[in-house]
Amino acid sequence: MNFVARKRRILVDTGFTEYEMGLYSNDLQMYTTPPEIKITLREFEEQALERVKVYRIIEQTSAKGITKLSEEWRKAILDEIKAQGLKTFVKVFTGTGLGKTEADYEGRRRDHITHFICRLTYSRTEELRRWFMTQEMDLFRLRWHYLSSEGRQAFLKSNNLSYTSISEEEMSRLLTLSNGLVDSTKEYYKVPFTEVFDLISRRRIFLHKGFGYITSQDIISVIATQFRSFMSKQMMLCSNLYSRIIEDERLKAILGNLNTVYTGKNYTVGSGNAHEIDIKQLGTIARRAFPPCMLSLYSTLTNQNHLKHFGRLQLILFLKGIGVKMEDALYLYRSEFTKKMEPDKFDKEHSYNIRHSYGKEGKRTNYTPYACMKVINLNGGGAGETHGCPFKTFEANQLNKFLADNISNPEPGEVREIIDLAKNKHYQICCTKYFQTKNPGVKLNSIIEHPNQYFELSYSDRNSTSKTEDKKSVASS
Amino acid sequence: MRELVFDIDMTDYDDVRYCCSGADICEKCWRYMSIACKILDTALREDFDFQLLLWVFSGRRGIHCWVCDPAALDLDGRGRSALAEYLSVLTANPVKKVYLGASDTLHPHLKRARIIIEDQFSKILEEQELLSNKERQTKVLNLVSNGEIRTEIEKEWNRMGQEDGQDVAKWDKLVAIIRHHQAKSSDRKLRYAVDEILLELVYPRLDIHVTKGVNHLLKSPFCVHPKTGKVCVPFQPRAVEKFNPSKVPTINQLIAEVELYDEKHNLLNKTADETPASETAMDTTGTPQSETPALKQAETPVAKQLRNEYKKTCLVKSIAVFEEFLKAFHGVWKGEGGGGANINGADPMSF
Numbered sequence A: 001m002n003f004v005a006r007k008r009r010i011l012v013d014t015g016f017t018e019y020e021m022g023l024y025s026n027d028l029q030m031y032t033t034p035p036e037i038k039i040t041l042r043e044f045e046e047q048a049l050e051r052v053k054v055y056r057i058i059e060q061t062s063a064k065g066i067t068k069l070s071e072e073w074r075k076a077i078l079d080e081i082k083a084q085g086l087k088t089f090v091k092v093f094t095g096t097g098l099g100k101t102e103a104d105y106e107g108r109r110r111d112h113i114t115h116f117i118c119r120l121t122y123s124r125t126e127e128l129r130r131w132f133m134t135q136e137m138d139l140f141r142l143r144w145h146y147l148s149s150e151g152r153q154a155f156l157k158s159n160n161l162s163y164t165s166i167s168e169e170e171m172s173r174l175l176t177l178s179n180g181l182v183d184s185t186k187e188y189y190k191v192p193f194t195e196v197f198d199l200i201s202r203r204r205i206f207l208h209k210g211f212g213y214i215t216s217q218d219i220i221s222v223i224a225t226q227f228r229s230f231m232s233k234q235m236m237l238c239s240n241l242y243s244r245i246i247e248d249e250r251l252k253a254i255l256g257n258l259n260t261v262y263t264g265k266n267y268t269v270g271s272g273n274a275h276e277i278d279i280k281q282l283g284t285i286a287r288r289a290f291p292p293c294m295l296s297l298y299s300t301l302t303n304q305n306h307l308k309h310f311g312r313l314q315l316i317l318f319l320k321g322i323g324v325k326m327e328d329a330l331y332l333y334r335s336e337f338t339k340k341m342e343p344d345k346f347d348k349e350h351s352y353n354i355r356h357s358y359g360k361e362g363k364r365t366n367y368t369p370y371a372c373m374k375v376i377n378l379n380g381g382g383a384g385e386t387h388g389c390p391f392k393t394f395e396a397n398q399l400n401k402f403l404a405d406n407i408s409n410p411e412p413g414e415v416r417e418i419i420d421l422a423k424n425k426h427y428q429i430c431c432t433k434y435f436q437t438k439n440p441g442v443k444l445n446s447i448i449e450h451p452n453q454y455f456e457l458s459y460s461d462r463n464s465t466s467k468t469e470d471k472k473s474v475a476s477s
Numbered sequence B: 001m002r003e004l005v006f007d008i009d010m011t012d013y014d015d016v017r018y019c020c021s022g023a024d025i026c027e028k029c030w031r032y033m034s035i036a037c038k039i040l041d042t043a044l045r046e047d048f049d050f051q052l053l054l055w056v057f058s059g060r061r062g063i064h065c066w067v068c069d070p071a072a073l074d075l076d077g078r079g080r081s082a083l084a085e086y087l088s089v090l091t092a093n094p095v096k097k098v099y100l101g102a103s104d105t106l107h108p109h110l111k112r113a114r115i116i117i118e119d120q121f122s123k124i125l126e127e128q129e130l131l132s133n134k135e136r137q138t139k140v141l142n143l144v145s146n147g148e149i150r151t152e153i154e155k156e157w158n159r160m161g162q163e164d165g166q167d168v169a170k171w172d173k174l175v176a177i178i179r180h181h182q183a184k185s186s187d188r189k190l191r192y193a194v195d196e197i198l199l200e201l202v203y204p205r206l207d208i209h210v211t212k213g214v215n216h217l218l219k220s221p222f223c224v225h226p227k228t229g230k231v232c233v234p235f236q237p238r239a240v241e242k243f244n245p246s247k248v249p250t251i252n253q254l255i256a257e258v259e260l261y262d263e264k265h266n267l268l269n270k271t272a273d274e275t276p277a278s279e280t281a282m283d284t285t286g287t288p289q290s291e292t293p294a295l296k297q298a299e300t301p302v303a304k305q306l307r308n309e310y311k312k313t314c315l316v317k318s319i320a321v322f323e324e325f326l327k328a329f330h331g332v333w334k335g336e337g338g339g340g341a342n343i344n345g346a347d348p349m350s351f
Helices: A002-007 A018-023 A041-063 A071-083 A087-093 A102-121 A126-146 A149-158 A168-177 A197-201 A219-245 A249-258 A279-289 A292-304 A309-322 A326-337 A343-349 A351-357 A372-376 A396-406 A414-423 A427-438 A451-476 B010-016 B027-046 B077-086 B108-128 B134-141 B147-160 B167-184 B193-202 B208-212 B237-242 B251-264 B272-283 B301-307 B316-334 B338-343
Strands: A188-192 A206-208 A211-215 B004-009 B053-057 B062-067 B233-235
Touching: A018 A102, A041 A071, A041 A087, A041 A102, A041 A126, A041 A249, A041 A427, A071 A087, A071 A126, A087 A102, A087 A126, A102 A126, A102 A219, A102 A249, A126 A219, A149 A219, A168 A188, A168 A206, A197 A211, A197 A219, A197 B077, A211 A219, A219 A249, A279 A292, A279 A326, A279 A451, A292 A309, A292 A326, A292 A396, A292 A451, A309 A326, A309 A351, A309 A451, A326 A343, A326 A351, A343 A351, A372 A427, A396 A414, A414 A427, A427 A451, B004 B010, B004 B027, B004 B208, B010 B027, B027 B053, B027 B062, B027 B108, B027 B237, B053 B237, B077 B208, B108 B167, B108 B193, B134 B147, B147 B167, B167 B193, B233 B237, B233 B316
Parallel strands: none
Antiparallel strands: A188 A211, A206 A211, B004 B062, B053 B062, B053 B233
């Protein structure tokens, strides 16, 4: 059709269609229209992954206790985005709004595409939707900060968010009514109270007869509310579409994994971070340096002499990652399992799987140890199962006991804090806090994202301190 | 769709009332409730423009407010939380404490609340004897954050001695001392020192979880409280001061009233067919005859008679309050195009 043809006409000087030029006129957008372009699967995955990294940076920055939306918060996020080499995003996130260079359009298009891919990915469950919305809202507010006055005006106009200024007569009435809350030197807009809930809850707004009176600085609060309610409706639609879209196996593989893809360091054996682990010392090492998820599996293995399937996998890959040799791992599992099982049965049913995990059987893949996201999403906690993340799977009293057993001399409030974090589903922050409590000497630059990262940090620390202790004891004797 | 509800419980005032405690309630502590009702009622009407407010005495120790405007019913969880937080000043973390220090101006809603409280505060001081002994004085003193001023007030109070009936005088002294310091110091923390105490002591203590959620059950108006036997009755917020919780009828009282009425009018031996007699009698009570059209359905004479039994009791006044509310309700919701569709049924309130 002509209509489509015209829409798709490419403007020679920029490489963007007229339609796209309109769509991408501003650095900030509400993502009302889905992108209609061809993209390779590789780009699809790579670009989406970059956006996932941005979300994680935002989440982690906020989790560090830096006040959200503060100058420091913005800087920390942008620095980290830069450090991870996500240049296109830096440009579009800090844009003033109406830039017209090709790079501007390119960045906006990438923002647009990746937003929609992630929207699909995170539409699957209520939990994912909530997480996605939080990060997108924070990102939106961060970006609004950098928009110029013209950029903001244009944004409001193109999204039909026209709020009326108030007349002088009304203004003078407000001045008397508002007890000084309305400042005569500022410009005010009148909006229905249902659009400014966050200003209402902090009592930061003058309300009269169902309307709130906001300054032009506070208008972001209104826009954010609009954006949020629009997005939450869209997310529901998306989640209905999701089942249809993943009928395409290629997309299913990408979308299904995107939210759990581990974006940090890789702990596969051979990537140069294995230690020499003495299997006889493993019990001591476990109590000292294992993260809770692995310690709990290790204790089950040694106390009950058995582990269920997913528990075996989770633990064996971790052990492989920290440097336990296959022979030693076999020895460990065999010596425990055979306390309750015929050695023959073990050799038949289990030893193959252990060799397989080490890449010595079958297709000989060197399997990667599970990252936190994977462990958390394993949904452990079924009958007899001890895999998964304890901060998620443990009952309150079980967690209490675990913390009491493993944290000696906690500071007052520390255990409480961890339990509260767990209750609020901040499992990784929980683990980070637990780590800090156990290893006060180690300075963490980020949150715990991988059980093997936890081990790296705590083991090397313990190693060096115990060595110095040894030296001291030698010197004093 | 769910009404926006507020729940205030007298037990939350236990640290500032010395007349009763726990589930008991008397005219003296009702003053706290009446102030709470006034403050909330004004804010809901003035700030949010709500009109359909039904205030109800729960039958034991609390009051409820049902806001039934279309905009209120439409509120989602975030909206309800925002309103609940706007309307509550006691922060529970780490201890209950009103803090107004940082802001440049006292929010108009809080200023209005303070004026309502100030108006009745001397009565509260007298009725509750808030400053009548050392222990009670210390409680109030602890609300003064500035240590120097606190010591000064304490000294002055000690000088005044411990005779009864000095509550108002002692309060005035406290205000005078704080005002004196405010005049000569520019300390921002001092600016609202008096307001903080007033709000801390008397500002409505909402159970905000009830307001925030949409699944919290509240006792329906006109049901009978299982513990006290009292009927859960609506009241007029503009007449809240005259409302006396101890005069609210119990179910037994109502039965007695019906029996007494029938005896007096010699109705005991008549059958249900003779209801016209009771209706004529009813007219003399001056009950409003306006009935909601929805209720005018074919009824058996017995049902009709039973439906009118309340007119023989003192509950008739409460029903009048409720009918006035229903009338306003119909007025507002008739204009609500599609949204009104579900209330055109027989019962406008889904109690």
